[in-house]
Amino acid sequence: MSDLSNAAVALRMISGKLSRRLRESAPPADLTWSQVSVLGHLVRNGGMTITELAKAEGVRSQSMGATVASLSGAGMVKAESVPGDGRKTRYVPTASCLALIDENRAMRDDWLLQVMEQTFSAEERQTLLAAIPLLQRIADQ
Known part of the structure; x- marks a missing residue:
């Protein structure tokens, strides 16, 4: 196995663990x-219909309907008519949902920052910063 093959395996395993x-x-x-x-x-794509969400998640519309109903009941999403086609309904995140997601992201960011500060030397941090554009190019493929 080549060094690049080994790196691909290691990167896959590391990204899953992370x-x-x-x-x-x-x-x-x-x-x-x-x-x-x-x-x-x-949050990323804006309002979506049940059908669009089901396709994005690779599940049946009936399953997605149940998921969206539970999210609606929890106050995380609200239904609104699709502009230009009042027969369709799309779902959008509520303010409560956006606050929860912001809080969750902040917790993950804080954890990651703390681990990087405690684990890496200044030189290692610079190496990590230099690798970010490379990792982003992989993620964008």
Whole structure:
């Protein structure tokens, strides 16, 4: 196996472990991870219909309907008519949802900052900062 192949395997494993650690650092309150994922789509993409959300998550519309209903009941999303087509309904995040997501992101950012400050030397921090654009290019592919 080449050095680059080994690096690909290591990066995959590290990114998975880091994702799990970030999730652990900021539990999603009373929400399931599938609900959190749906809220992420809505925050990133704006209002979406059940069908659009189901396609984005790779699930059936009926399953997504149940997820959205639970989020609506929890006050995390609200329904509104699709502009130009009042027959369709799209769901948008509520102010409560946006506050929860901001709080969750801040907790994860704080955890990551604390770990980097406690774990890395000044030189290692500079190396990490230099690698960020490279990692971003991989993520953008």
